[in-house]
Amino acid sequence: MTTSTRGTAFARKALPAVLVLEDGRTFRGRAYGAVGETFGEAVFSTGMTGYQETLTDPSYDRQIVVATAPQIGNTGWNDEDDESARIWVSGYVVRDPARVPSNWRAKRSLDDELVAQNVVGISGIDTRALTRHLRERGSMRAGIFSGEAVGSETELLARVQAQPHMKGASLYEEVATKEAYVVPAVGAKRFTVAAVDLGIKGMTPHRMAERGIEVHVLPATATEEDIYAVSPDGVFFSNGPGDPATADGPVALMTAVLKRKTPLFGICFGNQILGRALGFGTYKLKYGHRGINQPVQDRTTGKVEVTAHNHGFAVDAPLDQVSDTTFGRAEVSHVCLNDNVVEGLQLLDQPAFSVQYHPEAAAGPHDAAYLFDRFVSLMEAQRA
Numbered sequence: 206m207t208t209s210t211r212g213t214a215f216a217r218k219a220l221p222a223v224l225v226l227e228d229g230r231t232f233r234g235r236a237y238g239a240v241g242e243t244f245g246e247a248v249f250s251t252g253m254t255g256y257q258e259t260l261t262d263p264s265y266d267r268q269i270v271v272a273t274a275p276q277i278g279n280t281g282w283n284d285e286d287d288e289s290a291r292i293w294v295s296g297y298v299v300r301d302p303a304r305v306p307s308n309w310r311a312k313r314s315l316d317d318e319l320v321a322q323n324v325v326g327i328s329g330i331d332t333r334a335l336t337r338h339l340r341e342r343g344s345m346r347a348g349i350f351s352g353e354a355v356g357s358e359t360e361l362l363a364r365v366q367a368q369p370h371m372k373g374a375s376l377y378e379e380v381a382t383k384e385a386y387v388v389p390a391v392g393a394k395r396f397t398v399a400a401v402d403l404g405i406k407g408m409t410p411h412r413m414a415e416r417g418i419e420v421h422v423l424p425a426t427a428t429e430e431d432i433y434a435v436s437p438d439g440v441f442f443s444n445g446p447g448d449p450a451t452a453d454g455p456v457a458l459m460t461a462v463l464k465r466k467t468p469l470f471g472i473c474f475g476n477q478i479l480g481r482a483l484g485f486g487t488y489k490l491k492y493g494h495r496g497i498n499q500p501v502q503d504r505t506t507g508k509v510e511v512t513a514h515n516h517g518f519a520v521d522a523p524l525d526q527v528s529d530t531t532f533g534r535a536e537v538s539h540v541c542l543n544d545n546v547v548e549g550l551q552l553l554d555q556p557a558f559s560v561q562y563h564p565e566a567a568a569g570p571h572d573a574a575y576l577f578d579r580f581v582s583l584m585e586a587q588r589a
């Protein structure tokens with residue numbers, strides 16, 4: 206018999222590992238996934254499920270993700286749920302990894318997939334204590350070091366403190382597609398959308414395609430000419446990693462689209478870019494919103510929805526007044542009920558809106574799917 210997944214996982218688990226935070230706090234555990242070292246911004250995600258979608262979300266580039274759910278890996282890794290072609294998190298922190306995955310779709314264990322993609326993780330640490338620490342002190346730079354000879358803590362701390370900050374990081378070009386591609390409409394084609402890829406999640410064009418939209422996904426470096434070469438009924442700006450304050454190119458591109466009054470929809474990074482195009486600022490949240498259980502109120506209907514989030518930055522726009530912008534009146538359409546952070550923007554005088562969270566919801570509750578229908582309505586109205 207060949208070596209089982211279980212056997213190799215046990216062998217790796219015996220190796221020591223340490224998580225070092227930039228403020229000097231350390232957590233000792235066991236190696237998980239690939240053995241080695243990695244750096245990134247330590248952030249926590251409160252999703253109870255959906256780790257495969259989280260790990261493959263390009264917006265997590267250069268982040269070490271801490272799972273607050275204590276058991277991770279129970280459903281293994283399948284061939285269908287990836288949100289992009291690879292794992293993007295720079296490290297993964299879990300408390301109690303599954304020894305044996307059990308799911309009819311699982312093709313291998315999460316541990317094996319982390320090894321195959323060379324993603325360094327750590328297990329067996331008190332993720333509740335770590336999460337409380339990050340809530341109190343804020344997201345911060347960190348390193349995971351595993352194996353027999355990991356060096357002194359002083360030396361490791363110095364290496365963590367030498368890493369770049371997330372504030373000021375420009376990462377979207379690194380993760381976005383280099384070549385344009387088309388996601389065909391499911392059934393009869395009704396609309397064409399140009400989607401600017403800043404780190405797009407695979408489920409997003411899919412949610413548009415199932416509404417009869419042919420989606421032309423364009424690289425982050427696309428120009429106004431590239432967008433209008435596909436004769437779009439609407440333009441979409443995707444989610445993406447890094448600090449929106451660095452995204453001057455996408456802000457200029459979106460400004461050009463707004464000038465033409467083409468129906469526009471943005472998600473997450475796309476919401477921050479709309480905020481900037483309208484003249485609002487963006488800022489870094491203390492510890493961000495990550496997970497699939499965040500309450501958001503749609504202020505246009507008053508309804509509350511449970512939503513999927515992954516953002517560390519937010520738009521600084523006034524909650525209770527309509528703002529005058531270059532593109533007419535704008536208002537905050539959605540707000541997070543945990544902390545009143547701006548979760549959506551809409552223009553009142555032309556067809557453009559965006560949300561800070563993830564209506565494509567992979568993984569996640571589908572409460573916010575209506576936003577794709579709103580985009581369709583804007584395109585229908587424009588056509589009429």
Ligand SMILES: NC(=O)CC[C@H](N)C(=O)O
Nearest residue numbers: 264444445473474517518
């Ligand atoms: N998922 C995203 O698009 C995240 C946007 C941005 N990188 C943030 O952290 O706020």
